[in-house]
Amino acid sequence: MGVIEIKENILDSNNGDRISRYLTHLLDEMIFDELANDYLKRTGTSDFMLGVPIPVGNSNVSEVDTLKIAHNMAKVIGCDPHFPYQKEYIKFLNIIFDGNADKALISEGAKSGELANYELSCAYERAALLIEPKSKDALYLYARACLDAYQSGENTEEYIGLFKAESLEMFELLTMIHPDFELGFYYLGYAYANLGLYLKAKLTWEEFIDLTEGTINKDTIKQREEINERLFHLKDPVLIEQAINEILRGNYSYGKNELAKYINSSYAEWWPLWYYLGASESALANYELAIQYYKKALNFSPSNLDIMKELVEIYEAISDEDGAKKYRKKIDIIEKNRIEDVKDNKKDLKKDIIDKI
Structure with a gap:
């Protein structure tokens, strides 16, 4: 079978997804081939993988194995969730990982994050979310990878804004789907505070404090001390935000009188x-x-x-x-x-x- 170089008709980097355009560089020089018929028969995948282009690596690849192909598939659908062979790839991944593809990809994403390959971590966690959209670990690690990506290195204003928005949305989704997961509230509070949404940050961090009441975990105890200090320093910003909200509601006299308390x-x-x-x-x-x-x-x-x-x-x-x-x-x-x-x-x-x- 001939090699198929990656082209725009295969990979769509402008599909409306918030950060795809910043991930597709991970697929630079990716080449595609097709799985041999005997392999398809042996693995029982011929009914859906026959004629499907598979990513084998870049032009320097010398050896291809099933695990590398699986990881490349995950990178492709993680970078571009609208990839035309997404369903086939997901089905193949679940067979290769014995029904635990989401867990395998979550693990790969975590490893990449630990190595500061945050965009690659994003791709793996996004692929895991395509398989299990409500996964607590995938949502958390994807949100963290987006956060780490925009906070690391020299990034453009647009890059920072898009990754920040993606991280915020994922932390919000995480706390809605998994309201007992304290780390979601810990990071979401910071996301709100960084946007100047101090009242939301206060309420979110108070939820974190409630969820971690009575903990004996040393790291969580430190986080509680840290958040309690943040809450103390949020008192005035929250009052200022409330005054601004009153002005936005049309309660001008009350709002301006409250704000005037802070001019000195x-x-x-x-x-x-x-x-x-x-x-x-x-x-x-x-x-x-x-x-x-x-x-x-x-x-x-x-x-x-x-x-x-x-x-x-x-x-x-x-x-x-x-x-x-x-x-x-x-x-x-x-x-x-x-x-x-x-x-x-x-x-x-x-x-x-x-x-x-």
Whole structure:
């Protein structure tokens, strides 16, 4: 049988999946062949594997065995969950691993994670989830691999954002499907806190504390001490978030009065504090004060388009065309710079693709 090089009609790296595009490099130079008829008959797989291309490795592969093929299959469907032969691969994997393919792939993913091969770990755990979507271990290790991937090395803003979103979603799913698994709540709390969702982080960590009550595990005891300290430091951020929520609900006077308590605190350089103070004053038609607060917010977030757009609206409302013009110009400059950055990134990507052809 001839070798089939991996092509886009076999592997779809643009299938709507959040992180597939960042995993398919694991399949660079992967070549495909077909299993021999006598092997298919011997393993009882001829009814569904006949004519199915199988990944044997890259061009340097000198020896192929069933385990290597199985691992390559897992990498392929883990990198691209829409691979056209996914069902055949999963059926084959379950035969090879005697009905325990998900456990075997979870183990491979864990090994890869321990070796800091986080993207490969993602691929194995994703493959395991295709076999057993509710697997506690696969969900947990996949979420952890995504977390470790975006926290390691020099990654682009887009990469970090997509892997962070994937990790968050998986931890949320993990806690919903396995509400007694304390580590899901431990990491989900951090995910919420990193997004500034302090109330969610508080509630999630309190669930972790409840689940680990009375533990004698030394590592868990340390984690409880750590989370209790986090909860202590979350008190003010939670109150600030609650005040912001009141403003978003239209309770402007109450919200701004609560936020005003923090203008001389350690949160005084936190731009959302000033932004929502500005929003509340603007809603109450206190435009001069709103402008002061928005400009204060802009000091701490100089390229923030949302703040600038709010200033434009206020200046227009008070018929100050010079003020509105000033911030429209700033908005145009920032947006043009961002468009140029995107164009430059696309040029770099195109050049990288051309260099590989």
